[in-house]
Amino acid sequence: MSSASTTLATPKIASATGPSRSLTWQRWLLWAVLIAFAGFFLAPMYVMVVTSIKSMDEIRGGSLLALPHTLDFSSWGKAWSTACTGADCSGLQPYFWNSVMIVIPAVLVSTVLGGINGYVLSKWKFKGSETLFALLLFGVFMPLQVVLLPMSQVLGWLGIASSVWGLILVHLLCGLPGTTLFFRNYYAALPDELIKAAMLDGAGFWRIFVRIVLPLSTPIIVVCLIWQFTQIWNDFLFGVVFSGADSKPVTVGLNNLANTTSSVKEYNVDMAAALIAGLPTLLVYVIAGKYFVRGLTAGAVKG
Amino acid sequence: MSQSPSISPARPRIDWLPKLVVAPSFILGFLFIYGLILWNAYFSVSASRLLPNYEFAGIEPYLNLFASDRFQVASWNLAIFATLFIGGSLALGLLLAVLLDQKIRNEGVLRTIYLYPMALSFIVTGTAWKWILNPGLGIEHTVRGWGFPNFTFDWLVDPDKAIYCVAIAGIWQSAGFVMALFLAGLRGIDDSIIKAAQVDGASLPRIYWRILIPSLRPVFFSTIMVLSHIAIKSFDLVMALTAGGPGFATDMPATYMYSMAFTRGQINLGAASATVMLATVAAIVVPYLYSELRSTKR
Numbered sequence: 399m400s401s402a403s404t405t406l407a408t409p410k411i412a413s414a415t416g417p418s419r420s421l422t423w424q425r426w427l428l429w430a431v432l433i434a435f436a437g438f439f440l441a442p443m444y445v446m447v448v449t450s451i452k453s454m455d456e457i458r459g460g461s462l463l464a465l466p467h468t469l470d471f472s473s474w475g476k477a478w479s480t481a482c483t484g485a486d487c488s489g490l491q492p493y494f495w496n497s498v499m500i501v502i503p504a505v506l507v508s509t510v511l512g513g514i515n516g517y518v519l520s521k522w523k524f525k526g527s528e529t530l531f532a533l534l535l536f537g538v539f540m541p542l543q544v545v546l547l548p549m550s551q552v553l554g555w556l557g558i559a560s561s562v563w564g565l566i567l568v569h570l571l572c573g574l575p576g577t578t579l580f581f582r583n584y585y586a587a588l589p590d591e592l593i594k595a596a597m598l599d600g601a602g603f604w605r606i607f608v609r610i611v612l613p614l615s616t617p618i619i620v621v622c623l624i625w626q627f628t629q630i631w632n633d634f635l636f637g638v639v640f641s642g643a644d645s646k647p648v649t650v651g652l653n654n655l656a657n658t659t660s661s662v663k664e665y666n667v668d669m670a671a672a673l674i675a676g677l678p679t680l681l682v683y684v685i686a687g688k689y690f691v692r693g694l695t696a697g698a699v700k701g
Numbered sequence: 702m703s704q705s706p707s708i709s710p711a712r713p714r715i716d717w718l719p720k721l722v723v724a725p726s727f728i729l730g731f732l733f734i735y736g737l738i739l740w741n742a743y744f745s746v747s748a749s750r751l752l753p754n755y756e757f758a759g760i761e762p763y764l765n766l767f768a769s770d771r772f773q774v775a776s777w778n779l780a781i782f783a784t785l786f787i788g789g790s791l792a793l794g795l796l797l798a799v800l801l802d803q804k805i806r807n808e809g810v811l812r813t814i815y816l817y818p819m820a821l822s823f824i825v826t827g828t829a830w831k832w833i834l835n836p837g838l839g840i841e842h843t844v845r846g847w848g849f850p851n852f853t854f855d856w857l858v859d860p861d862k863a864i865y866c867v868a869i870a871g872i873w874q875s876a877g878f879v880m881a882l883f884l885a886g887l888r889g890i891d892d893s894i895i896k897a898a899q900v901d902g903a904s905l906p907r908i909y910w911r912i913l914i915p916s917l918r919p920v921f922f923s924t925i926m927v928l929s930h931i932a933i934k935s936f937d938l939v940m941a942l943t944a945g946g947p948g949f950a951t952d953m954p955a956t957y958m959y960s961m962a963f964t965r966g967q968i969n970l971g972a973a974s975a976t977v978m979l980a981t982v983a984a985i986v987v988p989y990l991y992s993e994l995r996s997t998k999r
Contacts, residue, residue, distance in 0.1 A: 632822035
C-alpha cells in the first residue's frame, strides 16, 4: 500500500493501459452498486405507491413489494375526501387547502423582504450591518423549540392564535433570516460598478433595485421560492403547536390520520394520504430540482 | 470591505433610506429570535405549569429537568441517534458522491433519485417507514412470505431497538443531501491536482483517500454542522415513526419539550429543556458562524 515513492518510477504507459483493460468489469460493478443504491432510495416510494392502490385484503395476504393485482384508486379518493380522523371524516382535503393558504402568503412575503434585505446588506452596507446580519443569521440555526411557548402567548395577544394568520406570521418571521441569507450572498457576487454606474446616471435606491438588480435576480428568486415553499409545506412543529381545529396544515392532518387508533387500520389510505401530502413538494423537486439543490447547499456552503 | 468602496458618501441624501428599509425586518427578526429566547428563558425559571405563570421559581425547573428519568432517556437517545445519523449519513453520502464522480452517464437521474427524500416532509416519509418497519405486515411479513417463517424484525416496537429505526429513516432521508454537498466539493477541486497524482502513478482509490477526501475538510466541517443541527431539532420524524414510544423509549429532547409544554402541563420544564437545546446548538453553531463570517470578510 505505502508505495507512493516507488511507483513514481512506473512508466506512464502502465497507468494509461492499466485502467482500460480492467475497465469493463469495474464499470459494471460501479453501475451495479449505483443502481442498488437507487433501489434503496426508491423502495419506500415504491412501497407507498403500490400499497396505495391495493385493497386491504391484498395487503394482508401479499408481500410488501408485490405489484397489485388490480389498480384500485379508491384509497386515493378516500384519503382525499372521506377518511376519518377520530369523528371527523373529511379526509385530507381541508388540511391541504389550509397548507395552501399558509404557504402562499408566507413564501411570497418572506421572499420579497429577504430580497430587499439582501440588497441592502450587500450593496448599501452601513456601519454595523455585517454584525446585524450575523445576529440575524443565528435565527437560521436556533432550535425552534425556544420560540414555541412565548410565541403562542404573542399570537394569543394579537388575537390570531389557532388561526391560519398566526401560522403565516410565524413562518414569515422564521423564514426571514434564511431568505435574507440567500439574497445577500447572491447580490454580493454582482459587481459594485453596476450600482455605481447607475448612481452616476442619477438612479436612486429603489430605481437601481427595480431596474438593475431585480432583472438579474431570477435564479435566486426561484431558489428562494422553492426553498421556502418546501420548508413551509413540510413544516410540522409550528403546525402542531400553533394551529386550531380548522387551521391544521396537511402534515398535521396526515399524522393524525395515520396515527388515529379509533378505526381499523387502512394502510392503503394512509399511504395515499402520505403521497397526497408529499406530492406538491415532490412535483416542485422533479420540475426544478436544480434550484432546490442550490437552496440546500446555499445553507451549508456559503460564498 | 476595501474592494467594495462604500457607495453612500456619493449620495448622502439617501443615506438613511437603506437603514429605514431594513429596520422593520430587523426589529421583528430580533424580537422573534432574541426576544423570544429571553422570554422562554424566563419561563424556564418561572412557576409556570399548566398555564404561564410569571412568579419566579429559581433554578428548580432545571433541577427537576436533570433529575427526570425521561429527560435522561431523551438526551441519551439523542446521543445515540446523532452518532448513528451523522456517521451513517456522512459515510453513505461520501460513498455516493465518490461513485457518482466517476463520469457516470446518467448522473443527473441518479442524483435526482438519491436526493428526492430531502424534498419530502419527515411526516410523509415517517408514515411510509412506519408501514414498512411494522412487524405485522411490513418487512417481517414479506420476508416470512419468501420462505423464512422464523424471520423477525420488530425493532419498531422494541423499546431497546426502536431508536435504530429512527436512525435508519433519518439516514435514508439525509444521505442524498450529504452526497450533494460532497459532490459539489469534489467538483470544486482543481483538476491539475488529480492529473499530477495520476502522473505520479497513484491509483484512483489512493488519489481519493489521500488527496481528494482530505481536501474536502471544510465540506466535512459544514456538513457535520448541519447534520448535528438537524439531529438536535429532530421532531417530525420521531413523531411520525414512533411518537416517542414505545413508552418514551424513543423520546428526544425536541419531543420531550413538546409533550411537557403542550400536553403534560409542565410549561417551565418544557421551557427549561428548550433552553438546554438552545445552549447545545449555540455551542456548536456560534463558533462556526463566527469563523464563517470572519473568513468571508477577508
